Amino acid sequence: MGGLQVIAFENVGFNYGGGELLSDVTLRLAPGSFHFLTGPSGAGKSTFLKLAYAELRPTAGRVSIFDRDARMMTRDDVAMSRRRIGVVHQDCQFLDHLPLATNVTLPLTVANRTGDAQDLTALLDWVGLGKLADALPPSLSGGERQRAALARAIIMSPDVILADEPTGNLDWEMSLRLLTLLVELSRMGKTILVATHDMNLIRQAKSQLAARVLRIQNRRIQLAGADL
Amino acid sequence: MKLTLPALLAPDRQADRVVPPSGFTAQLTSFTAGAMAFLAVFALALSLASGRLAERWASALAGTATIRISAPPEQLDTQVATVLALLSTTPGVASARALDTAEQRALLEPWFGPDLPVDALPLPRLIEMTEASPGYDSQGLRLRLSAEAPGAVLDDHTRWRRPMAQAAERLRLLGGLSLLLIAGATAAMITLAANAALSANLPVIRVLRLVGAKDAYIVRAFVRRFTLRALTGAGIGTLIAMIGVALLPRADEAGAFLTGLGFQGLGWLLPVLLPPLTALVAFAATRYAAFRTLKGLT
Structure with missing residues (x-):
């Protein structure tokens, strides 16, 4: 890994044409880190992840993916970056x-x-x-x-794994199994960001490794719970 | 890999598989290409036949003229001799000769039958004249004829030749225009089919982008499929049409237009170009449609 962060948000704002969904978001995902992203439905968790793998471009600020400004990336650059970012959706296609x-x-x-x-x-x-x-x-x-x-x-x-509500359709037993796989990947040195509203899952993960919990609130990201 | 025709024709089983098996768009593309190639073969045959006809009519009538002499029987021979003498000293006239009775009978036979008493009829005498290069001054010749042989009338075939040659030329243009329209319609139909296929496969395209596929990879998968379908369809359509043209009756000696509709000599190679040209049209149309669709996706 070249830089000190694989994905970085600097004062990022985003809107879909109406009011701002995300505002002044600054965050750096360091190599090998494990983050959970929480927040109420519609808070912008999925949007945040899409910004992180350049499916969306920020309307303000700067998103860097592997030290490259997402706004300056060509379509081929985006494709190449996605070969280093594994994405798991709730309704995976x-x-x-x-x-x-x-x-x-x-x-x-x-x-x-x-x-x-x-x-x-x-x-x-x-x-x-x-x-x-x-x-x-x-x-x-x-x-x-x-x-x-x-x-x-x-x-x-990949260097990074982004998971958007990966356990949303799963029972608890299956959720734990998936979490175990993510924990194993983290121990292999992968950078992991999981968007979820399942607090039990977060508690279970924090009992196994040092995961940080981020919360989207009032369009901004902040450390949540015990991380505050 | 760049999206070029040679790269496109190289087999890539993996890329072929990512696009779901063909639906109705596959049949639509093949059928359209086949039908259009079939029509294109006939348009091409029409165009080529018109061209040949225009040339034949032009060459048959150009360079010749007829002088018709109508005079009392006792003056007829004198006027014929006068006109022949006049023509022999006219610049631009290569040769001139009077048609004999047998030849005039042959000309009238299609209308009056073989037993026509030509000798007993007050028919005008005809002099066939061949033009040299450069040609003669028709206006000056007419004036000299009216002065020295009042019964002689020059017919340089212009009023016959011009509309016939124009008609044949316009027919050839129409044939060419038909080919262009067929190419345009083929491109439009294949673009529509490609757009339908791309729209139906948007989830597939999203998955491919998500896992890191470049645009060229995705486009290639679709373009290759549509190009090969178009090539196959056009090949079949062309083959059927060429068989149809080959089975048309041969041109008779009179060169009747409809029986002359077909290809001659190297002309048979022209329809063979239609399948690769159709494939080229499909390649360009699908490539355009695919890149346009991808622009709307991230």
Whole structure:
């Protein structure tokens, strides 16, 4: 990792054309850090994550992704940066006509690195989907889809993992399983940011590692709870 | 990888697979390309046949003229000799000869049958004249004829030749215009089909962007599919049309237009160009549509 932060927000503001959703947000995600992002529905958690992987551009301030100003990035630059950022959504999308294994290796395929897929079986076993490699995505349960999305997000060995409500559709047992996978990734040195409103999950994570909790309130981000 | 035609034709199984299996747009593209190529073959045949016809009419009538001599029977031979003598000293006239009775009978036979008593009829005498290069002064010749042979009238075929050549030329232009319209309609139809396919596959495109696919990769997956479909469809359409043209009756000696509709010699190679041209149109149309769609996505 080159800089002291992988993703940095400096006085960032954002609006969708109406009033500001985020305002004067400053934050640096250091390499290997683990952050939770909380806040009420509609507070701007998903927007914050989209700014972090350049799906959205800030309307004020500056977002740096791997030390590059997001506003100055070309579409190809954005594509290249996403090969270093794994994203997991609550309603993760797949190519429904392709089997799970092909979906998981999709980041390698588009990067023309299919030769790096030899660890696929181990990866699928790690997320508990080893026996479903040939299954089509529509046949997977919510938990299986979330774990498949996580496997797809990390197959390129990204520097950063951004997860938007990854346990939103999961029961507690499955949520814990997914959390365990994220904790293991953090211990491997990955930078992780999880947007969630599940306080039980946050408490469970903080019992296992030093995670910081951020809260979006009044359009700004602040340390929350015990981190204050 | 750059989005070029050679790169496009190189097989890429992985890229092909990311776009879902073909739906109705696949059939629409192939059918459109096939139908348009079929029509294009006939438009091309029409254009080429018109061109040949225009040339034939022009060359058959250009450079020749006829002098018709109507005079009392006792003066007819004298006036014919006078006109022939006059023509032999006229600059720009290569040769001139009087048609004999047999030739005049042959000219009238289609209308009056073979038993026409030409000798008994007060028919005018005809002199066939061939123009040299540079040609003669028709206005000056008419004045000399009216002075020395009052019964002689010069017909340089202009009033026949011009409208026929113009008609054939316009037919050729219409054929060319039809080809352009067919190319435009093909591009429009394939763009519509590509847009429909791109809209139907927006979730696929979003996933590809999310996992780091560059625009060129996504565009290539769609463009390759549409280009190959268009190439296949146009190939089939062209083949069927060429078989149809080949089965048309051959041109008879009179060169009747409809029986002359077809290709000759190297002209048969022109329709073979239609499938790759259609593929090129599909390539450009899909590429344009795909990049335009991607611009709206992050």
